[in-house]
Amino acid sequence: MVEKIFKFMLPLLLNFLLGQTTPATLPPEEVVQPQQVRPLPGQLDTVPTFNSNSPELVLKEGILLSTFPPDGKKVPTAHLNFPFRGRFDIFAHHIAKAEPPENLQSLYLGIILHNPGSEAVKVNIWQAASYLSQPDAPFIQLPSLSQNLLGKVFAGPGDRVMSDVLRGVRQEIFPAQIEIPPGQSRMLLNLPIPVQGLTPPLNGRSTLIRLWSNGTVYAASLAMFARVNPDGSERSPTLEEWQNLLDNSDLAGPRDKTPTPLEQTGKPIIYGRVAGVAGGSRWRALLVDNPKARYLTIPQPGQVFSYALSTLHGGTLGTGQIQSAPMLVRYPDTAYRAHGNYGIQYSLKLPLYNNTQNPQTVSVSMQTPLKEDQLGKPGLRFLSTPAPQVFFRGTVRVRYKDDQGQPQTQFVHLVQRRGQPGEPLVLLNMKAGDRSLVEVDFLYPPDATPPQVLTVSTQAEPR
Numbered sequence: 001m002v003e004k005i006f007k008f009m010l011p012l013l014l015n016f017l018l019g020q021t022t023p024a025t026l027p028p029e030e031v032v033q034p035q036q037v038r039p040l041p042g043q044l045d046t047v048p049t050f051n052s053n054s055p056e057l058v059l060k061e062g063i064l065l066s067t068f069p070p071d072g073k074k075v076p077t078a079h080l081n082f083p084f085r086g087r088f089d090i091f092a093h094h095i096a097k098a099e100p101p102e103n104l105q106s107l108y109l110g111i112i113l114h115n116p117g118s119e120a121v122k123v124n125i126w127q128a129a130s131y132l133s134q135p136d137a138p139f140i141q142l143p144s145l146s147q148n149l150l151g152k153v154f155a156g157p158g159d160r161v162m163s164d165v166l167r168g169v170r171q172e173i174f175p176a177q178i179e180i181p182p183g184q185s186r187m188l189l190n191l192p193i194p195v196q197g198l199t200p201p202l203n204g205r206s207t208l209i210r211l212w213s214n215g216t217v218y219a220a221s222l223a224m225f226a227r228v229n230p231d232g233s234e235r236s237p238t239l240e241e242w243q244n245l246l247d248n249s250d251l252a253g254p255r256d257k258t259p260t261p262l263e264q265t266g267k268p269i270i271y272g273r274v275a276g277v278a279g280g281s282r283w284r285a286l287l288v289d290n291p292k293a294r295y296l297t298i299p300q301p302g303q304v305f306s307y308a309l310s311t312l313h314g315g316t317l318g319t320g321q322i323q324s325a326p327m328l329v330r331y332p333d334t335a336y337r338a339h340g341n342y343g344i345q346y347s348l349k350l351p352l353y354n355n356t357q358n359p360q361t362v363s364v365s366m367q368t369p370l371k372e373d374q375l376g377k378p379g380l381r382f383l384s385t386p387a388p389q390v391f392f393r394g395t396v397r398v399r400y401k402d403d404q405g406q407p408q409t410q411f412v413h414l415v416q417r418r419g420q421p422g423e424p425l426v427l428l429n430m431k432a433g434d435r436s437l438v439e440v441d442f443l444y445p446p447d448a449t450p451p452q453v454l455t456v457s458t459q460a461e462p463r
Contacts, residue, residue, distance in 0.1 A: 038308070272339075
């Protein structure tokens, strides 16, 4: 008996002794980059964005987001009564999971548009893309920087969707125009999120659509499990079945965590998932020395400054600027702002000016510093070894003129982890007194974690 106890206890004792003698892995060292962090000039436009991201994981079918009027609906509180007309965007990002694991029925995502008027409405689809995690865009390991001219570099459906829309793509599954007769509805999207054959049985779908309507329409995103044919095969729900779910169902579930009210300052902050209409589709900015200036003076040699990107309350990097789009309408248990600005395009112009007497090497880069609200020291904090969590995964378009004065357009795919300084998007050799316009465009991708910064630095002069 004693021998058996000894054999059982020996591995535990050895593990204990090793735990006492092996030093724990030290956390990565913080590196402070002394610099100025500036608020981003410009502002969001007023184009409304239908933002359907709560619940992110959908296990119970129902209404994800409805901007229909509540009149005549079985659950009036599920309808936010927000009409669209002219330009608007639709963003949706949801996940399906087999629950229980043997229930491998596909979840369908439906987006329906309704014309309440007495005349036909035409809805033009400008750009649009919708992809699954599996098999369209699996989360694979990628380098921190890759050239992505052809749009073949991506990891995750949100990454791929944003890259397509940035390039002006309308995926072939979307028509150029939908005509909706008076008082009728049409499906804009009716696609599955299948889990059959996946290990684990988990899948997601990201969608972004840019539209223009010549009349008033209402929109709703809906979740319904596949209907079953007599032979046991799955089929997509019909327009009538979607309409019935819209009229008679409650909100889909399970509900995500309820967000922390904005006025509460305690930690931790629960931002919550977004379900509502956000105010804004694009942030255009001209980055210059001051509102009356026409150029952006480069930093002195060896110096650097940054502009905050996608800042949010509790994470303004000392600028006091919150870029999160305001919610025009929302459900009470969902995010107070569109934190992260998923699907929103940043279009930034930097008219750089070398005001020194010498040639200078200037870089423009995106970076992912540690999130903070007030900078403890005048600068940004990075990690000597970036943390394992990926905080930004997406494609950035950079336009500039090269050293020969030839216009260049590059698409650069970035993967940045928490605390990662990042590599230059563009490196310019600027002569004394030279001016050079750099344009940076990207759509903030789902699965990214704000904030980031856009950094301009001038190489130190050799000693």
